[in-house]
């Protein structure tokens with residue numbers, strides 16, 4: 001009986017050290033702290049305008065951002081970060097926004113904190129752990145899947161000598177949630193051979209505790225390479241997106257200076273070697289697939305979607321528009337639009353959870369490698385934009401007829417679609433992928449950089465210290481003119497913005 005309190009203490013270890021502000025703390029708060037505690041975005045804005053310090057600290061070292069995250073106030077979090085609050089700040093217990101959200105099992109807040117520049121790989125908590133270790137310990141399945149997809153290190157060891165996998169077994173309860181967490185970690189490639197300071201592995205701990213389901217997961221030979229060959233298609237569930245296995249290889253990323261209407265941000269052209277095997281969606285994610293996600297989760301999207309407003313001659317936010325109603329007719333096999341970068345990532349995290357496989361947004365390099373399909377011409381079909389109409393749904397003669405308010409140039413052919421087309425309506429590229437150019441813009445994982453100076457050459461996403469409030473958008477869409485719909489063209493968009501011309505496709509890691 002004496003063991004029990006010790007066990008409970010251990011169970012709550014990483015949660016217990018996290019201290020949200022008490023009622024008395026909140027009552028005593030003034031200024032930004034008070035506004036953060038009650039989610040008053042207007043007050044935050046005006047306080048920031050009059051010089052309030054977004055990185056001020058209370059006695060426990062919490063910033064207004066920590067207070068807002070503890071209270072799950074998304075609007076306040078957005079305003080504070082927009083106003084200069086450090087998304088990576090630690091409180092006195094060394095907790096950051098991501099870990100606070102992870103411990104609280106607050107998946108929306110977690111996605112927001114990641115999207116707004118938090119570091120999912122940070123060493124955090126008094127235990128020199130990570131958000132992933134804390135979430136694994138607590139059995140927070142969705143949080144674990146999200147953190148894995150965001151690149152949290154799988155094998156970080158904390159001050160107790162434990163990895164996320166060891167914590168999930170040692171401090172978990174052996175129930176379905178911890179079993180699922182173990183499954184996600186193993187599938188993602190966490191090392192099962194690592195032992196704790198007593199020399200015991202996760203498998204030995206599971207055996208000692210008679211955790212039969214966890215044992216089964218650990219003993220499954222999930223590390224055997226999947227028999228997936230380049231060009232092979234697969235689905236991880238009946239209504240999951242069709243994925244296409246990409247060949248290994250390298251390519252020249254960016255455009256040569258001789259390319260017609262190329263822009264500075266497409267250079268310097270540089271060789272990229274795809275270091276990690278991956279499969280990418282054969283099609284853009286469809287409206288029907290996105291509808292499944294919304295139906296099966298409590299994911300909430302604020303209203304509004306940007307569209308071209310002819311009278312003002314600029315993009316306007318249509319308040320009544322959203323992914324269900326983009327302002328034009330769409331079928332369930334049309335690509336989903338009016339989704340921002342966070343929505344796309346949330347869909348990927350959900351798919352990872354659902355299938356136990358690692359889905360995420362492509363890196364910009366993975367995207368361009370896939371879009372080129374081995375070609376070096378401006379478009380995968382060649383250099384001539386006026387033969388686009390068999391290969392890509394872009395702004396064309398028919399589009400011009402229907403959208404007469406678009407003042408820009410069209411492709412000089414008729415593709416039959418004035419807005420989105422059902423995915424796969426056009427010819428694939430050499431890698432068997434449809435609509436990499438045109439139909440809808442596609443979000444990729446990278447932060448925006450003005451040029452490729454210093455870009456990674458291993459095919460990974462470029463996060464760095466650049467402008468992460470803006471993310472990269474690739475491939476052009478049904479709206480776009482000829483020099484936009486090219487393999488090397490790059491665009492940037494605020495990560496929170498939704499547009500009636502923008503969607504995404506996902507990558508499934510294979511290593």
Ligand SMILES: [Ca+2]
Nearest residue numbers: 393394399417
């Ligand atoms: Ca078209």
Ligand SMILES: [Ca+2]
Nearest residue numbers: 435436438440
């Ligand atoms: Ca596309």
